[in-house]
Amino acid sequence: PERKLAQGSGLAKVANIIAVTSCKGGVGKSTVAGMLAVNLAKRGYRTGLLDADIFGPSVPTLFQLHETGVETNADEYIVPRDSEGVSVMSFGFMLGDQPAVMRGPMVSNFVQQLLHQVAWGELDYLVVDFPPGTGDVQLTLSQQAQIDAAVIVTTPHALSLTDVRKGILMFEKVDVPVIGVVENMAYFICDGCEKKHYIFGPSGGNSLQERFGLETLATLPLRNSLQGNIDALAATPESSATTDAVVM
């Protein structure tokens, strides 16, 4: 799409910018963002992943990239790292293990850098991992990052229709279409006997469809010890469904 970008923005040659969002923390939003990025790369798309959660960066853990330090090129753009075929950038590469301690204006400054000052190059898709929530932070970020479409990640037990409604309204304000919802931790299949367990209760998909016309793009299972196994997760059939919806 036509972008209004400042001269020299690193986003200039990025075709599609997809936001992966959530109403609450801990629902697996970052995991889904990573999984989506890896899947897109596996399908041959040039893909980037921007970890925009300054206070809770997840990319280093997700992709097992624990070395700190950020490289800059001759034109002083930050060079993203390559992992599992995806160009990744995270504030976590600058922080290491320390939590970010800073106020609003400085945060927004760093986010601007991660968006426009990174040598993203020519990408088909840039996946942006949002900080959890549906407030002003997310609204501003949607505008700054020129988001083309958004996905909302939920779980059966964290689903709050009030919160989802807030999120939808927030995206409407900035003209960002919500492709749909990914329901994570929806069930668990025992590898001992194949029994399917709806541990956190029934899926919330129907009420989302009825209330908001929101489609459930995929229903992802609870998996044993996901830590650091983004490639294995991306290889699952359920994760393909999310990628299909984004690519179509």
Place this chain on the structure above:
Amino acid sequence: PERKLAQGSGLAKVANIIAVTSCKGGVGKSTVAGMLAVNLAKRGYRTGLLDADIFGPSVPTLFQLHETGVETNADEYIVPRDSEGVSVMSFGFMLGDQPAVMRGPMVSNFVQQLLHQVAWGELDYLVVDFPPGTGDVQLTLSQQAQIDAAVIVTTPHALSLTDVRKGILMFEKVDVPVIGVVENMAYFICDGCEKKHYIFGPSGGNSLQERFGLETLATLPLRNSLQGNIDALAATPESSATTDAVVM
């Protein structure tokens, strides 16, 4: 313990005030608080449960108490409701389904009411369900509520040693001893074949013991569809361990 209470405070005859806290939302803190209160009541202690999470009240859902409206007695004290043998009070009884929309001073006003303006009567234990987090809100609440001891609820995947450290420091500032940690969602036992699954990874108990000398009071399993089944959850052997630690 000796309490410095304003004249006529509803807390005047409450013997022990126990805070159930967490560093992040969604770890099952309210579930553990409810379970602890029900267990204490089952053991014959006169028990109260104060839902101090104004923005995210959980008691109505947990105890299936969906009628709104709050009763006051002749002395204009709020009368707590009786459920499963526990005297419960929650801002959710005033709100119903609507989320609270208010600022700091008003919140602190309502919390003061729920603490001192409720006819708690003579209680052996008052369990206070804190809002999630380890910041100023929790610090102020610890002081206002005259907390005698605290329990921290975690999960294997939400465990952040940095956050736990913040929480410990916060409680130290207000001289509140942390009894220990309850690790929730630690494993899942398939009822089809009895296989034990550590879905969210290994227990974090050892590092908590080593780093902070924090004891793990209980390791609670993931259970199928907990919603509204506080009594069933309280009846489990794992939940007894938490109650033992509080009572000793």
